[in-house]
Amino acid sequence: MTILAVETTTAYVQLYVDGDWLPVCDDPARITPGRGVAVLLPDGSQAAVFQDRTGRWYAIDNRDPFTGAAVLSRGLMGSSDGSAFVASPLLKQRFDLTTGRCLDDEGVSVRAYAVRVAT
Amino acid sequence: MSTTPRTIVLVGHGMVGQRFLEALAEHGVAGRDRVVVLCEEPRPAYDRVQLTSYFAGRTPAELSLSDEEFLAKYGIELHLGDPAETIDRERGVVTARSGLTVAYDTLVLATGSYPFVPPVPGKDAAGCFVYRTIEDLLAIEEYAKNATTGAVVGGGLLGLEAAGALKGLGLSTHIVEFAPRLMPVQVDEGGGAALHRTITDMGLTVHTGTGTQEIVTGEDGSVTAMRLSDGSELATDMVVFSAGVRPRDQLARDCGLTVGERGGIAVDEQCRTSDPRIFAIGECALASDGRVYGLVAPGYEMAQVAAAAIAEEENSGFTGADMSTKLKLLGVDVASFGDAHGTTEGCLDVVYADSRSGTYKKLVIGAGGELLGGVLVGDAEAYGTLRPLTGSVPPISPEQLVLPAGAGAPVSLGPAALPDEAVICSCHNVTKGAIRGAVTEHSCTSVPEVKKCTKAGTGCGSCVKVLGQLVTAELEAGGVEVDKGLCGCFAQTRQELYEIVLALRLTSYQELLDAHGREEARGGDGCEICKPTVGSIIASLAPTLGADGYVLDGEQAALQDTNDHFLANLQKNGSYSIVPRIPGGEITPEKLIVIGEVARDFGLYTKITGGQRIDMFGARVEQLPLIWAKLVHAGFESGHAYGKSLRTVKSCVGSTWCRYGVQDSVRMAIDLELRYRGLRSPHKLKSAVSGCARECAEAQSKDFGVIATSNGWNLYVGGNGGATPRHADLLAQDLDDDQLIRLIDRFLMFYIRTADRLERTSTWLERIEGGLDHVRDVVVEDSLGICADLEQLMSAHVAGYRDEWASTLDDPERLARFVSFVNAPEVPDPTVQFVPERDQIKPDLPLLNLTARPLEGTATR
Ligand code: SRM
Ligand SMILES: Cc1cc2nc3c(=O)[nH]c(=O)nc-3n(C[C@H](O)[C@H](O)[C@H](O)COP(=O)(O)OP(=O)(O)OC[C@H]3O[C@@H](n4cnc5c(N)ncnc54)[C@H](O)[C@@H]3O)c2cc1C
Ligand code: SF4
Ligand code: FES
Numbered sequence: 001m002t003i004l005a006v007e008t009t010t011a012y013v014q015l016y017v018d019g020d021w022l023p024v025c026d027d028p029a030r031i032t033p034g035r036g037v038a039v040l041l042p043d044g045s046q047a048a049v050f051q052d053r054t055g056r057w058y059a060i061d062n063r064d065p066f067t068g069a070a071v072l073s074r075g076l077m078g079s080s081d082g083s084a085f086v087a088s089p090l091l092k093q094r095f096d097l098t099t100g101r102c103l104d105d106e107g108v109s110v111r112a113y114a115v116r117v118a119t
Numbered sequence: 120m121s122t123t124p125r126t127i128v129l130v131g132h133g134m135v136g137q138r139f140l141e142a143l144a145e146h147g148v149a150g151r152d153r154v155v156v157l158c159e160e161p162r163p164a165y166d167r168v169q170l171t172s173y174f175a176g177r178t179p180a181e182l183s184l185s186d187e188e189f190l191a192k193y194g195i196e197l198h199l200g201d202p203a204e205t206i207d208r209e210r211g212v213v214t215a216r217s218g219l220t221v222a223y224d225t226l227v228l229a230t231g232s233y234p235f236v237p238p239v240p241g242k243d244a245a246g247c248f249v250y251r252t253i254e255d256l257l258a259i260e261e262y263a264k265n266a267t268t269g270a271v272v273g274g275g276l277l278g279l280e281a282a283g284a285l286k287g288l289g290l291s292t293h294i295v296e297f298a299p300r301l302m303p304v305q306v307d308e309g310g311g312a313a314l315h316r317t318i319t320d321m322g323l324t325v326h327t328g329t330g331t332q333e334i335v336t337g338e339d340g341s342v343t344a345m346r347l348s349d350g351s352e353l354a355t356d357m358v359v360f361s362a363g364v365r366p367r368d369q370l371a372r373d374c375g376l377t378v379g380e381r382g383g384i385a386v387d388e389q390c391r392t393s394d395p396r397i398f399a400i401g402e403c404a405l406a407s408d409g410r411v412y413g414l415v416a417p418g419y420e421m422a423q424v425a426a427a428a429i430a431e432e433e434n435s436g437f438t439g440a441d442m443s444t445k446l447k448l449l450g451v452d453v454a455s456f457g458d459a460h461g462t463t464e465g466c467l468d469v470v471y472a473d474s475r476s477g478t479y480k481k482l483v484i485g486a487g488g489e490l491l492g493g494v495l496v497g498d499a500e501a502y503g504t505l506r507p508l509t510g511s512v513p514p515i516s517p518e519q520l521v522l523p524a525g526a527g528a529p530v531s532l533g534p535a536a537l538p539d540e541a542v543i544c545s546c547h548n549v550t551k552g553a554i555r556g557a558v559t560e561h562s563c564t565s566v567p568e569v570k571k572c573t574k575a576g577t578g579c580g581s582c583v584k585v586l587g588q589l590v591t592a593e594l595e596a597g598g599v600e601v602d603k604g605l606c607g608c609f610a611q612t613r614q615e616l617y618e619i620v621l622a623l624r625l626t627s628y629q630e631l632l633d634a635h636g637r638e639e640a641r642g643g644d645g646c647e648i649c650k651p652t653v654g655s656i657i658a659s660l661a662p663t664l665g666a667d668g669y670v671l672d673g674e675q676a677a678l679q680d681t682n683d684h685f686l687a688n689l690q691k692n693g694s695y696s697i698v699p700r701i702p703g704g705e706i707t708p709e710k711l712i713v714i715g716e717v718a719r720d721f722g723l724y725t726k727i728t729g730g731q732r733i734d735m736f737g738a739r740v741e742q743l744p745l746i747w748a749k750l751v752h753a754g755f756e757s758g759h760a761y762g763k764s765l766r767t768v769k770s771c772v773g774s775t776w777c778r779y780g781v782q783d784s785v786r787m788a789i790d791l792e793l794r795y796r797g798l799r800s801p802h803k804l805k806s807a808v809s810g811c812a813r814e815c816a817e818a819q820s821k822d823f824g825v826i827a828t829s830n831g832w833n834l835y836v837g838g839n840g841g842a843t844p845r846h847a848d849l850l851a852q853d854l855d856d857d858q859l860i861r862l863i864d865r866f867l868m869f870y871i872r873t874a875d876r877l878e879r880t881s882t883w884l885e886r887i888e889g890g891l892d893h894v895r896d897v898v899v900e901d902s903l904g905i906c907a908d909l910e911q912l913m914s915a916h917v918a919g920y921r922d923e924w925a926s927t928l929d930d931p932e933r934l935a936r937f938v939s940f941v942n943a944p945e946v947p948d949p950t951v952q953f954v955p956e957r958d959q960i961k962p963d964l965p966l967l968n969l970t971a972r973p974l975e976g977t978a979t980r
Pocket of ligand 3: 771
């Protein structure tokens with residue numbers, strides 16, 4: 001069967017969650033560079049996964065700590081001084097995508113995940 | 120200066136008290152000597168001048184003037200909610216209500232004023248209020264929830280503010296003023312008349328020349344009406360007394376200090392009372408010129424004088440102050456300065472009055488041609504430059520100073536014409552020279568920096584506009600390039616980017632960023648400001664550039680704001696609302712039924728919008744395509760409620776049905792809405808068409824509004840609702856259908872070409888050089904020779920229009936983005952839930968907090 005062959009060549013976007021790499025998307029091309037998607041994690045929480053124009057991947061918690069809504073994946077991505085950020089679509093606070101730190105309010109941060117694309 | 124630490128006690132932590140503490144710190148007294156503050160109110164000093172902005176959403180915390188850091192740094196002991204009750208001058212001790220006693224070396228009284236309540240029967244009934252403190256406002260707000268009518272006693276400055284607040288709370292509002300005109304202290308008869316007319320036009324009822332005789336109460340003892348001196352009765356649910364203020368001098372009276380005949384603690388030029396150890400400053404003081412000042416600026420000056428005297432430093436003393444004021448009451452500009460009433464011997468008035476627009480301007484000119492003062496109502500634009508000119512002979516004739524632009528006023532007098540010693544900020548007594556110095560000597564490069572450095576503009580705020588002009592002029596004169604760039608990624612303005620995109624026929628944001636962005640931003644991912652801006656420019660020019668008109672293809676998808684990205688409006692819990700287009704507000708019963716069915720089947724909350732159409736709320740992202748499949752099938756299109764683009768063209772019923780109608784306003788509204796639908800612009804665009812001058816469609820509050828005449832159509836532009844409403848200006852009259860449409864085409868395309876990001880036509884029209892006249896020259900007279908291009912761009916847009924939702928549904932790839940989770944597309948987002956309310960749904964907000972997990976720190980990677 002050919003299915004095996006397909007499986008071995010599929011590249012997955014993977015998140016490092018609870019000590020393991022969790023595949024979350026089997027078609028990285030579906031994620032528009034500069035935009036995010038939401039993924040559901042095994043414990044019921046959500047992550048927001050982004051890709052920048054150079055193909056680097058990022059993931060942070062999807063929950064916007066200012067409003068409680070799970071929407072960070074729908075924000076606009078940008079970069080400043082070489083680091084990538086997303087602006088919350090609700091009240092526009094910016095979060096560093098590498099550290100999860102809020103750039104507009106020092107006391108606030110969201111969880112950041114390690115991401116890789118691997119087969 | 121003495122060296123043993125003293126104890127300085129301040130009674131009253133109001134605006135002036137706080138300024139006094141700052142001045143003590145500047146003189147090095149606070150920090151060295153012990154400073155104790157007794158504060159009656161339950162909160163530290165706040166900005167009383169901006170009190171009314173509480174009703175516009177400013178929180179008490181935002182109004183606060185003092186900060187803990189400051190108090191801690193200087194070891195100032197602040198006792199909240201503990202007023203001084205007695206002063207024992209012999210022993211030098213103050214006793215507070217809690218029993219606290221403090222021995223003082225120096226005592227400063229800054230107890231302010233109390234609102235005067237005329238001694239009419241019933242004045243203490245439930246429903247009677249005054250307007251002075253945050254607590255007063257909280258009480259008024261609470262009571263107004265169960266009230267429909269409110270009356271304000273007093274038509275002075277504060278009375279009008281209180282009336283504005285009541286109106287803002289949704290009450291039908293009356294103003295009762297004993298004097299024959301409003302604001303009798305500040306404005307003269309002509310100004311009062313202009314004000315009266317404008318305020319009446321806003322829907323407030325004004326009763327002048329009438330006193331309040333009695334407050335009538337109902338069985339439960341609360342207010343039901345007011346009896347007026349003319350014998351009539353005015354039904355009202357609440358009364359706010361704003362009949363002036365009286366200095367709070369009781370403490371001083373009780374301990375035998377000299378007080379004025381009509382109140383106020385008498386002080387000398389150093390603000391010392393009849394007891395040399397005691398000072399009085401602010402509204403409670405009777406200054407050496409025999410006046411009690413009810414404004415904050417003189418109080419600040421007194422605070423500074425007293426602090427200098429206590430620090431034993433030379434100072435000029437307080438000998439009196441200017442009573443200039445500029446206010447924006449109920450949205451009407453009112454200003455008065457200098458000798459506003461023309462009391463100087465031999466003076467002459469120059470008056471300009473236009474009762475149609477509610478404008479009144481009077482300048483008082485001295486025998487030697489010098490400007491002595493003036494009154495401005497309706498248009499106080501010139502206040503910032505006129506006030507500092509007071510006392511000097513203006514560089515242009517007085518007539519030219521009062522005439523409106525475009526009516527024979529060839530020169531507009533900018534702040535450049537002012538001498539260096541002109542006081543720009545009268546709240547903090549900052550001169551033009553000091554502001555220039557902040558830029559040239561202290562290297563400030565922006566208005567916020569200059570504000571911090573000089574304090575200018577941090578009081579009433581009326582000088583901020585002139586301040587901005589001065590700072591820009593000074594920076595430019597110093598050869599400093601003022602950064603007008605769009606954002607951290609582009610040094611160009613939106614207009615410049617538009618020209619680049621159009622000239623080079625660019626269709627790619629990355630290309631634009633990498634070739635024209637700031638050096639440090641090239642190769643990067645841009646930001647949330649420039650991405651949608653460039654996305655919008657490319658979209659408005661799409662057919663001309665040869666770009667894909669569909670905003671979600673390829674790179675364009677990454678540029679759109681979140682709402683445009685999902686072609687719906689994001690709501691607070693992560694769900695979306697849906698607004699189908701209903702052109703002109705006209706809809707068939709069949710289509711209404713479809714909306715009802717869709718909303719019912721998907722369990723959506725429905726509401727009629729303020730834009731003559733229907734909004735359906737509470738859709739989850741994965742439901743959007745299913746809902747739109749039904750709507751598109753029934754003939755609906757996207758209403759672009761999410762886009763910076765044409766929203767609605769409202770209509771009145773017009774000549775088809777209405778007995779007054781002179782043209783078919785519904786047909787015209789539909790034509791316009793269909794023509795400009797989908798047009799991406801710097802900000803949203805709204806329009807309306809009324810069938811006659813009665814204006815039932817409110818066209819004059821729209822970006823472009825059309826009113827029927829018996830000969831055709833009048834076109835109005837630059838109107839705005841929202842937070843800063845603006846009446847539209849008449850651009851052209853009696854146009855036929857074709858002329859109207861051609862002119863709107865040109866107007867819109869010129870706006871799209873030259874406006875800043877998020878600049879409505881109203882602000883754009885006020886900002887661009889030459890204003891309305893320039894726009895008329897360009898779009899009517901074709902002074903730049905670009906009208907053919909503008910028309911060409913618009914017809915390309917019209918020809919290229921395609922409904923975004925129909926295009927989306929046609930393409931499985933485009934539909935793929937409408938999923939909850941990329942790894943679990945069939946699982947709905949568990950945080951989007953609803954609870955019932957009034958037979959419909961509303962977001963389950965507590966759920967969002969329940970699912971909140973403690974914020975985690977930085978994850979290691
Ligand atoms: C739905 C609606 C309220 C309603 O239930 O009636 C509404 C809802 C919103 N308005 Fe509005 N406005 C609505 C009619 C209006 C009107 C009335 C009108 O159009 O005649 C005005 C005043 C007229 C005007 O714009 O000049 C209005 C002036 C504003 C403003 C202030 C604009 C300004 O220039 O000051 C904002 C804020 C902004 O755009 O920056 C705003 C913003 C918003 C936003 C987008 C706020 C947001 O970011 O969430 C709301 C989102 C809509 C949504 O989620 O669906 N809305 N808004 C109305 C939709 C009309 C429609 O059919 O499209
Ligand atoms: C709605 C409103 C709008 C205004 N708009 C303007 C404007 O546009 N421009 C302008 O120049 N002015 C305006 N004013 C006036 C301005 O607020 C006052 O001139 C200014 O607040 C005076 O400062 P003050 O410190 O003398 O008095 P206040 O700010 O009144 O402070 C006095 C404080 O002393 C306290 N106090 C009194 N007795 C005692 C005691 N025995 N022990 C302890 N504490 C005591 C009071 O509770 C109060 O907190 C406005 C006022 C109001 C109410
Ligand atoms: S604006 Fe004139 S035509 Fe239109 S509904 Fe009102 S009165 Fe009738
Ligand atoms: S004049 Fe009031 S802040 Fe400057």
